[in-house]
Amino acid sequence: MTTDAPAPDAPAPDAPAPATADAPAGDALLAVRGLRVVFDGFVAIDGIDFTVNRGELRFLIGPNGAGKTTLVDVITGLTKPASGSVTFAGTELVGQREHRIVRLGIGRTFQTATVFEELTVLENIDLAASFRLPVPALFRRRKGVGDRVAQVLETTQLAELASRKAGILSHGQRQWLEIGMLLAQDPRLLLLDEPVAGMTKDERERTGQLLQQIAKEHTVVVIEHDMEFLRRFARLVTVLHEGKVLMEGTVAEVQADRRVQEVYLGRASEEAGGPVAAAAELEAAP
Numbered sequence: 001m002t003t004d005a006p007a008p009d010a011p012a013p014d015a016p017a018p019a020t021a022d023a024p025a026g027d028a029l030l031a032v033r034g035l036r037v038v039f040d041g042f043v044a045i046d047g048i049d050f051t052v053n054r055g056e057l058r059f060l061i062g063p064n065g066a067g068k069t070t071l072v073d074v075i076t077g078l079t080k081p082a083s084g085s086v087t088f089a090g091t092e093l094v095g096q097r098e099h100r101i102v103r104l105g106i107g108r109t110f111q112t113a114t115v116f117e118e119l120t121v122l123e124n125i126d127l128a129a130s131f132r133l134p135v136p137a138l139f140r141r142r143k144g145v146g147d148r149v150a151q152v153l154e155t156t157q158l159a160e161l162a163s164r165k166a167g168i169l170s171h172g173q174r175q176w177l178e179i180g181m182l183l184a185q186d187p188r189l190l191l192l193d194e195p196v197a198g199m200t201k202d203e204r205e206r207t208g209q210l211l212q213q214i215a216k217e218h219t220v221v222v223i224e225h226d227m228e229f230l231r232r233f234a235r236l237v238t239v240l241h242e243g244k245v246l247m248e249g250t251v252a253e254v255q256a257d258r259r260v261q262e263v264y265l266g267r268a269s270e271e272a273g274g275p276v277a278a279a280a281e282l283e284a285a286p
């Protein structure tokens, strides 16, 4: 557990009003139903239902092995489920190839940022902006692409680094670049895997504000372990445990839940002070 994050009771200046435990019904962008994933007889996802509405900034947490990455792998076509369905804006994704899912408007980042180190920040974003264009368009003047690249540089605050090679960026800058490369493809849904892992306090703060900015125009799902970051920036949180949805709720509801304290937060903070210390910290938090 990190100790240098902002005070838990200090919401970001433009933080949205707290959500209720129940997501508003009827505007689902992503709907996972009865999902089951089995690896060589091991059940990694065991009947998950998971709904994300348009415009949400949803956080996904859970202890190691809970199935978070596997869920994202299924949504993005990397892993085939044994059963269940995943619909995106009404289109079934199960059985679709990865590139088709990207073209439908789903982008993801991985725990380790994947950028082209020999290219500049600008070239990385420009290249990413081309990914969703049909091949013939790549040989024509790419109308609108320049505008989008400029917009992404502004949103990610990377304009000053536009001519710098990606290989010499700091860890935080690489993560922002990877998020910028996703934005350049203008996805409707962004799936971000631990975007603040390894970041400094200032970098986490800036990333949280970036996510809030992005969520004004996109739907965002963030896998994140950093509880301080969640307290600061999360609205609805979905907790996975052993391949199932343990609960969904606001950060306060998740923090107050004994099952979460036992299976996730207690275990996650054993190294930092044990489950009792973790539970005490959670109860102390708003």
Ligand SMILES: Nc1ncnc2c1ncn2[C@@H]1O[C@H](COP(=O)(O)OP(=O)(O)OP(=O)(O)O)[C@@H](O)[C@H]1O
Residues within 6 Å of the ligand: 039, 040, 042, 044, 062, 063, 064, 065, 066, 067, 068, 069, 070, 071
């Ligand atoms: N390709 C695979 N083959 C076999 N088992 C796998 C495979 N991928 C994942 N698993 C197992 O499925 C379970 C869920 O893994 P997953 O990576 O989805 O968990 P996670 O919640 O993302 O964990 P972490 O926080 O450690 O990344 C784990 O027990 C993992 O060992």
